[in-house]
Amino acid sequence: MLDTVQIEKLESLAKTIRVDILKMLNNASSGHTGGSLSTVEIILSLYFHKMRHNPKDPKWLDRDRFVLSKGHGAPALYTVLARSGYFDLSELRNLRKLGSILQGHPDMKVTPGIDISTGSLGQGLSMANGMALALKLDKRPSRVYVLMGDGENQEGQIWEAAMAAAHYKLDNVCGIIDHNGLQIDGPVNEIMKIEPIADKWSCFGWEVFRVNGHDFREIIAALDKAETVKNKPSLIVARTIKGKGVSFFEGKVEYHGIPPTDEELAKALVELGIT
Amino acid sequence: MKLTGIREAYGETLAALGELYPEIVVLDADLSGSTKTSLFAKKFPDRFFNMGVAEQNLMGTAAGLAASGKTVFASTFAIFASGRAWEQVRYSIVYNQLNVKIVASHGGVTVGEDGGSHQSSEDIAIMRVLPGMRVIVPMDGKEMQEVIKTVVKIPGPFYIRSSRVKFPLILGDDYKFELGKGKILREGKDLSLIGCGLMVSQCLEAAETLAKEGIAARVVSLSTIKPIDEELLVDCSLNTGGIVTAEEHSVIGGLGSAVAEVLSEKSPTYIVRVGVQDKFGVSGSAPDLLEYLGLTPGNIVKAAQQIMEHRSQKTIPVV
Numbered sequence: 110m111l112d113t114v115q116i117e118k119l120e121s122l123a124k125t126i127r128v129d130i131l132k133m134l135n136n137a138s139s140g141h142t143g144g145s146l147s148t149v150e151i152i153l154s155l156y157f158h159k160m161r162h163n164p165k166d167p168k169w170l171d172r173d174r175f176v177l178s179k180g181h182g183a184p185a186l187y188t189v190l191a192r193s194g195y196f197d198l199s200e201l202r203n204l205r206k207l208g209s210i211l212q213g214h215p216d217m218k219v220t221p222g223i224d225i226s227t228g229s230l231g232q233g234l235s236m237a238n239g240m241a242l243a244l245k246l247d248k249r250p251s252r253v254y255v256l257m258g259d260g261e262n263q264e265g266q267i268w269e270a271a272m273a274a275a276h277y278k279l280d281n282v283c284g285i286i287d288h289n290g291l292q293i294d295g296p297v298n299e300i301m302k303i304e305p306i307a308d309k310w311s312c313f314g315w316e317v318f319r320v321n322g323h324d325f326r327e328i329i330a331a332l333d334k335a336e337t338v339k340n341k342p343s344l345i346v347a348r349t350i351k352g353k354g355v356s357f358f359e360g361k362v363e364y365h366g367i368p369p370t371d372e373e374l375a376k377a378l379v380e381l382g383i384t
Numbered sequence: 385m386k387l388t389g390i391r392e393a394y395g396e397t398l399a400a401l402g403e404l405y406p407e408i409v410v411l412d413a414d415l416s417g418s419t420k421t422s423l424f425a426k427k428f429p430d431r432f433f434n435m436g437v438a439e440q441n442l443m444g445t446a447a448g449l450a451a452s453g454k455t456v457f458a459s460t461f462a463i464f465a466s467g468r469a470w471e472q473v474r475y476s477i478v479y480n481q482l483n484v485k486i487v488a489s490h491g492g493v494t495v496g497e498d499g500g501s502h503q504s505s506e507d508i509a510i511m512r513v514l515p516g517m518r519v520i521v522p523m524d525g526k527e528m529q530e531v532i533k534t535v536v537k538i539p540g541p542f543y544i545r546s547s548r549v550k551f552p553l554i555l556g557d558d559y560k561f562e563l564g565k566g567k568i569l570r571e572g573k574d575l576s577l578i579g580c581g582l583m584v585s586q587c588l589e590a591a592e593t594l595a596k597e598g599i600a601a602r603v604v605s606l607s608t609i610k611p612i613d614e615e616l617l618v619d620c621s622l623n624t625g626g627i628v629t630a631e632e633h634s635v636i637g638g639l640g641s642a643v644a645e646v647l648s649e650k651s652p653t654y655i656v657r658v659g660v661q662d663k664f665g666v667s668g669s670a671p672d673l674l675e676y677l678g679l680t681p682g683n684i685v686k687a688a689q690q691i692m693e694h695r696s697q698k699t700i701p702v703v
Contacts, residue, residue, distance in 0.1 A: 232476050238441075
């Protein structure tokens, strides 16, 4: 359990991360605003609390792994990696620029701390399963966390992988769905209904938890519980708000794939308490 | 001629290598009996994962295993390994240059009776287009053994084509495979017959027939289609004049295209491509299909004659 001081620290960090994300997206003039902001508390909970990792030794064999299957949320991950110390914060200014270590979607070849490249939706859970199988073969205690989008659950490969993780009893896999309810063309359940999503995963043999994806206490409690589940993988359905933290981005489908303008950035920073 | 099993050579070699390389893991998609990964599975059940009928997940899981230090062999039929899971091969495996060896059985049209759904005349094209992918089509069982022993030591992705049918044994016991190198199997000064896989033995047979007509054909096996042996191709162009390519694959994008790409830039010459002429296969026995699709020694002879007849002119007539 976390005490109030720890929670306050994480909450303050979340605000910093949101500011970083908005600035880097504005600077890059492209990228995914809504789906980056919705993941902040989840990714922070992992890197600043739950996961065993070492920014000084990104390839440490006993580290926990993280797969951002919804690779378009890269700005949130990059910011958290930079704030963890994997690379200098100044790199954030180079997002999506030619020659940058920060590609539009996570790239293990160029970015310290990225365990595997993602961005083509639906592929992350399979790769996470592969890592988990290897860790079990090598008798390593590490866990593999994989963050998926809710729209991403429309990909068939996700369900192939969901079946396989349960079949091979991969209790070192913990999936998390950033369930913000929106995808590029509109509300997820209008484009292609995924509900009842928790029941589906449960039917596939996963232990399912539901949390408020912006509440550190709930996220971390679920991550702790998932760690105690044996012989089956765990899934956390994290209810989130797309664009979370900036009132005029929240719940707005049109901010899926566009960055904030200079004016929007200025207004957003005021909302986040930066003047 | 003695026949050698291609997939059997793969399965047996892999099972033997399992002893030497504890980091090898093997994945299959419900076809382990056909691809012969079952031999490894029997010996090393803990390092074999059947992924069921789910090729996309097969490739993604292979990538994750490789990213965690494993040497992964992933097998299923060629059409599904290359086609069904192409984008997973592209992004999960090859983009990351991960250590996954895709050994795809039932390549080409000699899959036979199962028909067009299961035949694969496009795999070489769609695999070799991937940056950093290496593509090998062994000519006989001996070469398959050597290829597997070689690639296990070379990090990064490979696509290796295996076969349902047995191929005539061509190579001797002392053969050593060298990645990226073609091999001259028979010398000849008039033209070169360049093949891969099953078509290498068809080229050798064609060369015999041509010899009786007074045409001396060089026969080259180009088992590594990528990286391609440019030096040998240029030598064939300069020292033998014309070239016939032969492959159990579409003439679009495969071995013939790869040869033409090199020589049109480096040393233009006549090239006639023997292969599947932009069509799908049908059900039939393997020998009947080779006949039906124009993949026989007779087709190679005809292509060679065409070159010999027209090499003094500027163009081969359009038919």
